[in-house]
Amino acid sequence: MSLKKTPLHAAHQRAGAKLVDFAGWEMPLHYGSQMEEHKMVRAGAGMFDVSHMQVVDIHGPQAQAFLRYLLANDVAKLKTEGRALYSCMLNEAGGVIDDLIIYWTGGDSYRAVVNAATAEGDIAHMQQVAKDFDVNVEPRPEFALIAIQGPQAVEKTLPLLPEDLRAAGDLKPFSAVWNDSWFVARTGYTGEDGFEVMLPAEQADGFWEQLKDAGVNPIGLGARDTLRLEAGMNLYGTDMDDRTNPLTANLGWTIALKDPERDFVGRKAIEQWKAEGVSERMVGLVLEGRGVLRGGTRIETPSGDGVVTSGSFSPSLGVSVAFARIPAAVDAEELQADIRGRMLPVRVVKPVFVRNGEPQIELNR
Amino acid sequence: MSEAPKDLKYTKSHEWVRQEADGSVTIGITDHAQELLGDLVFVEAPEAGASVEAGSACATVESVKAASDVYAPLSGEVTEANEELADSPEKVNESPFDEGWLFKMKPSDASQLDALMDADAYAAHVEAES
Numbered sequence: 001m002s003l004k005k006t007p008l009h010a011a012h013q014r015a016g017a018k019l020v021d022f023a024g025w026e027m028p029l030h031y032g033s034q035m036e037e038h039k040m041v042r043a044g045a046g047m048f049d050v051s052h053m054q055v056v057d058i059h060g061p062q063a064q065a066f067l068r069y070l071l072a073n074d075v076a077k078l079k080t081e082g083r084a085l086y087s088c089m090l091n092e093a094g095g096v097i098d099d100l101i102i103y104w105t106g107g108d109s110y111r112a113v114v115n116a117a118t119a120e121g122d123i124a125h126m127q128q129v130a131k132d133f134d135v136n137v138e139p140r141p142e143f144a145l146i147a148i149q150g151p152q153a154v155e156k157t158l159p160l161l162p163e164d165l166r167a168a169g170d171l172k173p174f175s176a177v178w179n180d181s182w183f184v185a186r187t188g189y190t191g192e193d194g195f196e197v198m199l200p201a202e203q204a205d206g207f208w209e210q211l212k213d214a215g216v217n218p219i220g221l222g223a224r225d226t227l228r229l230e231a232g233m234n235l236y237g238t239d240m241d242d243r244t245n246p247l248t249a250n251l252g253w254t255i256a257l258k259d260p261e262r263d264f265v266g267r268k269a270i271e272q273w274k275a276e277g278v279s280e281r282m283v284g285l286v287l288e289g290r291g292v293l294r295g296g297t298r299i300e301t302p303s304g305d306g307v308v309t310s311g312s313f314s315p316s317l318g319v320s321v322a323f324a325r326i327p328a329a330v331d332a333e334e335l336q337a338d339i340r341g342r343m344l345p346v347r348v349v350k351p352v353f354v355r356n357g358e359p360q361i362e363l364n365r
Numbered sequence: 366m367s368e369a370p371k372d373l374k375y376t377k378s379h380e381w382v383r384q385e386a387d388g389s390v391t392i393g394i395t396d397h398a399q400e401l402l403g404d405l406v407f408v409e410a411p412e413a414g415a416s417v418e419a420g421s422a423c424a425t426v427e428s429v430k431a432a433s434d435v436y437a438p439l440s441g442e443v444t445e446a447n448e449e450l451a452d453s454p455e456k457v458n459e460s461p462f463d464e465g466w467l468f469k470m471k472p473s474d475a476s477q478l479d480a481l482m483d484a485d486a487y488a489a490h491v492e493a494e495s
Contacts, residue, residue: 030403033403033404033458034403034404034429034430035404035429035455036404222403222429222430226429290407290409291407291427292406292407292427292429292432294431294432312429313406313427313428313429315429340425340432
């Protein structure tokens, strides 16, 4: 089967990208050095082609009722047009079908952005649930998506936006502005300030080149992964999937149980888990020795084994950091990681390592 | 396209070997290997005095992406490790055939070198693998 290509595929080839298969899409892993690209985003500005992610518009008289039932977070929290919410979409058993961002675009309209790997299943699930509501679920594959991130991302991007969208400079985090064809949100997946821009596919290449001329560097999926890990953000398929109890994946804060009247898919399972108490929890780990925590690394604790879900060398901190799922009973601050047969000490920390260019954890060395 | 100097010998597991005038050999990983691994963050080379067997894992190179064993191309005794790499593992990426060498050793039997590939054979091997 041939790989799908985004509207920026030619731009990646021109830039000498190392292209890889990502969820059926041919995407840039890096353009030379993942480490350099990571540091550019923390220090300046970088751009990511995220056109493989799917935009789904939801509109109709019962759009809000539908989304309040579909999603574990509560879209009734969105009081201002353009505001966004991070949410999980659960199955009846409480497992995570996907995580997504949902924007209220005014009146009876919402816009969701879902992960590439899960998009097809997500849309099928949404359309299935939508049968009981007066609502329309409309995939919008015609968009290109570009994320521009870093301390200089906003100032470099603003002059290149359509004139009627320059108000994007005043956007609060998790808010968006749009016109007939462009949609600009102050969101991202790096822990830095910046925008995620949806635009017509045929304008993507030109906008990309303009950004490049303004000093915004193309960044591949490799650095995207280390940036989101440092920022403490989960990756679907790695840190959670449809068999994961979200309470064991640091996602409890995204599940809105406050309104007892609101039923949502998976609510019963979540309430049962809450009542029983969970047996595992997700923590951050830091390895200051010479080694790198990787997905699957075994973590030895006094209460049994845990496992790393996401781990890497942190280019910003110069040590390895990770998310790990460990027995909930563990309160030790130091655990042991099985690094290729050698047991090395790791420290338990809050799973947020770098935000806005600043370390969020103390290093001992 | 990665390069492979003509004056070196190569292994299937992507190490290179340079024969020095004093009878010792210098060992590193190829340009192709460093390209596959991406940015290196740790290098663990064997200590001087260690004796190694041809084909055995004797060093580790770890990148942002993955850890990988380095196999001894020859049997013999390690005489020196590249200590620069402890602080600057990126030298392996920047200069795999020169400043990024991993260790030097004295082969127990110099004729083992003849069994290794020359640059053309290595290039064909890389081609066949990709």
